[in-house]
Amino acid sequence: MSVAVVDLGCGNIASMMFALERLGARAALTRAASDIAAADRVILPGVGTAGFAMRQIDALGLRDGLMSARPLLGVCLGHQLLFERSEEGGVDGLGLIEGDVTRLQGAPDRPIPHMGWNTLDIDQPDCPLLKGVEDGAFVYFVHTFASHAGPSTAASTRYGEAFSSVAAADGVYGCQFHPERSAAPGAQILKNFLEL
């Protein structure tokens, strides 16, 4: 099985590659539409900003490939790009999942970014991405924007409000946290994605 990891030219992609390597996957970093079309699995990772990422997707001619790639997994910013619109820079996302991405509300006891280990409240226990993952499992988050919980929410997480931490819709999956940095539960989720 081949896995294409989309390189938008910014941020920590090495840790995702190492995590896939630990799972025995044949993963390649790419920015070529042909590789995305040929891959059995596509992962859209990402740190940085939604505006920069969407411009990169269009500059590299990857939009059509991502729109039809299945199974597709978006991670962190990549998860946010799956939705219709992001408040960050006011840009349109890929629109593969219904809903918008908005800024998390901070408070004196709730610093922003939301950074650290928080729990998954599993809303859809049958979601194949969450097979073998316990309700309440801790995973690692680093983000300032999030999508509201909606019909595609397979797991949610509470930081002030509840947001969609795992989304799933017709072969498109998203994780707001970093599975590659989330110890055993993260490895299980990546393994599940590879075994879909």
Add this chain to the structure above:
Amino acid sequence: MLARRIIPCLDVKDRAVVKGVRFRAHERVGDAVALAETYRDAGADELVFYDITASAERRTLDYGWVREIAHALDIPFCVAGGIRSVEAAVKCLENGADKVSINSPALERPDLIDEIAAVAGSQCVVAGVDSLHVNNDWFVYQYTGSEAATQESGRRTLDWIKEAQERGAGEIVLNCMDQDGVRAGYDIGQLRAARDLLTIPLIASGGAGTMAHFRDVFEGADVSGALAASVFHKNVFTIPDLKERLDQWGVSVRR
């Protein structure tokens, strides 16, 4: 619920982990990658690798070694020491680091924080601050990795952390040097003052000696994480025991 983070700090000198008292008299405690794996398995929430001599000797750190650590870990880690340019920061991130911590170079040229945040995002930029209590206030020190090079920066700690946040730092690690290595407890007063000023996460550093010190800093200063070195390196107590105790005390931890 967001867990409070327990963060072992590995001061690194020539690929070995060392620990001194009040930043002086370093003794070797073990190989960096091996210790990283041990802490990962023990349930550390995050690790910080600090190349304590890179800044003072004006060299950047070894990216191959960052990659080795990234390869071994499935938890986040931050690297610090001698990162004086956007290129160096990006190289660390590309080699698998989740965050870079900027200390002395940001004091030399504060725009470095803005520049790294603009390219890599604020979540990747940690401002590391070494602070010392002087004349009823706190002041920032730099080049603290070397006794000979250590000097006062001329900046008030509370002014500097606020500025670092405004410039785009995504987290502050406040190292209270009076407390470092002496295991008398975190500087709750200073950390509380810092917490009240900031909207980004604050990590406490310096002073951990007992399990109760961790509870005290989480409850008293509301910090997002607590960094410690000697208590873990010298096995005063283990991370699983610490987390069990914190859990009993009602502190949210990842177990």
